[in-house]
Amino acid sequence: MESVASYRVKKFVNRIALGFAVIVVVSPAIFVFLWMLSLSLKYEIDNIAYPPIFIPNPPTLDNYAKIFRESNYLLYTYNSVIVSGAATLIALLVGVPAGYGIAKGKRQGLGMLIMVARITPGLSYLIPLFMLFRLIGISGSLLALTISHLVLTIPMVVWVMISFFEDMHPELEEAALTDGCNIWQAFYRVAMPIARPGIAVAAILAFIQSWNNFLFGVVIAGRETRTLPVAVFNAMTFEQLSWGPVAAAALVVTLPSLLLTIFVQRDIVTGLAAGSVKG
Amino acid sequence: MKRKKAYSRKGAYTWFIVPALVAIFAVIVFPWIFTLWMSLNDWRIGAESKFIGAENFTTLATNARFLSTIPRTFYFTILAVILPVILGVFAAEVFHQNFPLRGFLRGVYIAPMMATPVAIALVFTMMFQPQVGVLNYFLSLVGIPKSLWVYAADTVIPTLALVEVWQWTPLVMLIVLGALASLPTEPYESAVIDGANQWQMFRYITFPLILPFLMIAIIIRTIDALKSFDIIYVISQGGPGTASETINLYLYLQAFSFLQVGHSSAVVVVFFVIILALALTLLYARERLRWNQ
Numbered sequence: 001m002e003s004v005a006s007y008r009v010k011k012f013v014n015r016i017a018l019g020f021a022v023i024v025v026v027s028p029a030i031f032v033f034l035w036m037l038s039l040s041l042k043y044e045i046d047n048i049a050y051p052p053i054f055i056p057n058p059p060t061l062d063n064y065a066k067i068f069r070e071s072n073y074l075l076y077t078y079n080s081v082i083v084s085g086a087a088t089l090i091a092l093l094v095g096v097p098a099g100y101g102i103a104k105g106k107r108q109g110l111g112m113l114i115m116v117a118r119i120t121p122g123l124s125y126l127i128p129l130f131m132l133f134r135l136i137g138i139s140g141s142l143l144a145l146t147i148s149h150l151v152l153t154i155p156m157v158v159w160v161m162i163s164f165f166e167d168m169h170p171e172l173e174e175a176a177l178t179d180g181c182n183i184w185q186a187f188y189r190v191a192m193p194i195a196r197p198g199i200a201v202a203a204i205l206a207f208i209q210s211w212n213n214f215l216f217g218v219v220i221a222g223r224e225t226r227t228l229p230v231a232v233f234n235a236m237t238f239e240q241l242s243w244g245p246v247a248a249a250a251l252v253v254t255l256p257s258l259l260l261t262i263f264v265q266r267d268i269v270t271g272l273a274a275g276s277v278k279g
Numbered sequence: 280m281k282r283k284k285a286y287s288r289k290g291a292y293t294w295f296i297v298p299a300l301v302a303i304f305a306v307i308v309f310p311w312i313f314t315l316w317m318s319l320n321d322w323r324i325g326a327e328s329k330f331i332g333a334e335n336f337t338t339l340a341t342n343a344r345f346l347s348t349i350p351r352t353f354y355f356t357i358l359a360v361i362l363p364v365i366l367g368v369f370a371a372e373v374f375h376q377n378f379p380l381r382g383f384l385r386g387v388y389i390a391p392m393m394a395t396p397v398a399i400a401l402v403f404t405m406m407f408q409p410q411v412g413v414l415n416y417f418l419s420l421v422g423i424p425k426s427l428w429v430y431a432a433d434t435v436i437p438t439l440a441l442v443e444v445w446q447w448t449p450l451v452m453l454i455v456l457g458a459l460a461s462l463p464t465e466p467y468e469s470a471v472i473d474g475a476n477q478w479q480m481f482r483y484i485t486f487p488l489i490l491p492f493l494m495i496a497i498i499i500r501t502i503d504a505l506k507s508f509d510i511i512y513v514i515s516q517g518g519p520g521t522a523s524e525t526i527n528l529y530l531y532l533q534a535f536s537f538l539q540v541g542h543s544s545a546v547v548v549v550f551f552v553i554i555l556a557l558a559l560t561l562l563y564a565r566e567r568l569r570w571n572q
Contacts, residue, residue: 113307128310208393229397
């Protein structure tokens with residue numbers, strides 16, 4: 001029989017072990033983001049010092065001022081917002097009803113199509129779309145970029161909405177249909193309001209997917225229509241590599257994605273696991 | 280009567296799908312078909328195209344540079360699948376416990392997979408810097424000699440895989456965490472009574488039960504690792520030389536630096552077949568697993 005004291009010691013040791021495990025698991029993620037922040041807040045001379053300087057002393061916002069003053073980051077931010085916003089909006093307009101239709105009408109074929117789209121490499125869309133855009137004379141425009149981003153956003157929205165509508169209890173719509181609503185009204189007035197949280201998740205995941213996308217932008221965007229990820233990449237290659245501004249730009253790009261993530265933390269698996277298309 | 284109504288309602292649902300179908304046709308199905316067509320042509324942007332049948336595919340079969348991308352892609356993929364699976368299961372076991380700030384820390388833990396890959400790649404590029412990079416400083420603290428990371432041919436693939444592991448282990452963790460939450464408690468209770476230790480409980484109860492979920496994680500991870508682009512393109516651009524040129528990098532270069540769209544469309548088709556074959560094999564393995572249980 002174990003004594004109470006040895007049980008307590010064991011429990012204490014377990015808690016220490018757990019605490020240690022938590023630190024081991026979480027610290028790589030924390031370190032990279034903190035290092036990014038640290039680089040962005042230091043003067044260049046401190047950024048290339050060895051051994052590295054971890055805490056900016058004194059901290060400076062020069063790098064942030066620099067990227068907005070010397071490069072056109074306001075324009076690139078605007079481009080990113082327009083492209084990702086429009087691509088998400090269009091995806092919601094066509095994708096939410098589609099998810100409903102597939103879930104209620106039991107149309108598995110389209111679901112399969114979206115799975116295959118998930119497997120296909122992004123470049124296989126990009127080459128034909130690139131040539132098509134040249135042909136109809138919109139290459140390099142925000143419109144062309146938005147259209148290409150639909151490859152990412154539509155499957156994401158449809159996929160999240162299918163699983164959401166499939167999990168929804170059908171009684172309310174059935175009642176609405178018996179009371180004389182037509183199918184459209186049952187969808188618009190009953191199912192959609194209930195599905196609002198699902199729509200929010202779909203919208204946020206689609207937006208992040210589009211916002212983070214680099215490949216489509218680097219191929220299709222022109223000088224004036226660069227999205228943020230492309231602009232940040234160019235900052236690294238074409239200017240003399242200075243770490244502070246690059247880190248500041250990287251943080252500016254990734255911050256919206258990180259902030260939005262907080263809202264969908266719990267629901268992320270459903271969407272990411274199946275609905276996304278990656279380069 | 281009732282049956283007829285149900286039938287017509289199913290027909291009515293079609294109208295919900297039509298707009299999406301049109302859009303999907305335009306941006307997804309049309310490119311597929313067009314890619315197939317281009318792959319059968321000698322086609323360079325800005326020049327006349329000519330139908331050449333399967334010639335793009337036969338030249339591909341003897342193209343040494345392309346062929347060398349395949350084992351390289353597999354090497355990268357194996358690292359970028361196995362490590363996240365092992366680390367992800369461990370992380371899921373940790374997050375399955377109760378501890379203060381668990382929700383917040385879980386949010387922090389999954390941040391890498393939601394962050395913009397280009398931004399992440401840039402920060403890692405700076406950390407890999409051999410002379411003043413922070414990672415070599417950490418190595419020096421524990422007495423390991425400096426590494427050249429992405430600047431040497433033999434370390435570039437594992438180093439890039441490391442970034443991929445950092446970014447995508449959270450996805451495996453989330454899938455396994457969901458699986459752990461759905462496990463029954465009875466087997467563990469009887470195992471405790473039988474005097475099983477932690478490792479035995481994991482090996483003989485948890486592991487078999489989460490294996491189907493783990494297979495899903497493996498399938499998703501395999502598909503994504505094969506297609507990985509941003510990280511590799513930003514950090515090493517396929518270099519040094521062609522030491523980190525994966526299928527996707529080769530494809531990009533052929534299509535948009537050399538504008539060989541016929542040739543690169545053939546690469547796309549082969550690439551797609553490779554991904555599909557691997558995904559189906561893994562899916563088949565998962566079904567077998569289910570049958571055996």
